[in-house]
Amino acid sequence: MNGTVLRRPRRWLTWGATAAEVDATLPGDEFLADPDIVSTRAVTVDAPPEAVWPWLVQMGSGRGGAYTYDWIENLFGLDMHSADRILPQFQQLAGGDELPLGRNGPAMRVEILDPRRTLVFRSADGAWVWGFHLRRYGAGTRLISRNRISLAERPGPGRAAYRMVMEPGSLVMERRMLLGIKQRAERTS
Known part of the structure; x- marks a missing residue:
């Protein structure tokens, strides 16, 4: 890891994930080889991967939302409105597609799209890689x-402050998602 390592309870960065999931090399990890922050969070879904996949591909600003706290997302101008149904108009996603992150955020480019298995985005500035991985788990899905x-653009005290706010804040939002x-x-399903 780059920079100063802050000691944080691992649960902030590993909520719901098994030790094997946290330690696994996942598709997309190669797009940001030496990150400052890595989080691996997981949940068991009592539905097969094909029932989870449509909810992932429609995610995004001005699309199906992020299934989090829309009011918080929209405080940052992200235009999130979490859908409660599958939206056919947002089911076609392809490698290379770029999804905006609000009006002023970096675009998120689809880097890996392996239907019903893996969906990986990378921010236009290359500082963030976000992957979703579906693994069959009995009759359901992990x-x-x-x-x-990467926090390369946030030197010194800004880096520590960012981590102190973003790590627990990301847990709240991602857990909800x-x-x-x-x-x-x-x-x-």
Whole structure:
């Protein structure tokens, strides 16, 4: 890891994930080889991967939302409106597609799209790689989210402050997202 390592409870960065999931090399990890922050969070969905996949591909600003706290996302101008149904107009996603992150955020480019298995985005500035991985788990699915983030643009005290706010804040939002996808996929399966 680059820079100063802050000691944080691993649960902030590994909520719901098994030790094997945290330690695994996942598709997309290679796009940001030496990140400052890595989070691996997961949830078990009582539905098959094909029931989870449509919720992932429609995610995004001005699309299906992020299934988090829309009001918080929209404080940052992200235009998130979490859908409660599959939106056919957002089911076609291809490698290379770029999805905006609000009006002023970096675009998120689809780097890996392996239907019903893996969806990986990389920010236009290359500082963030976000992957979603579906693994069959009995009759259900393990939904694993991996974030790899570089803080190279945040030197000194800004880096420490960013980590102190973003690590726990990302847990709150991502936990809600994973549970939101779980709820939707189980309901529609």
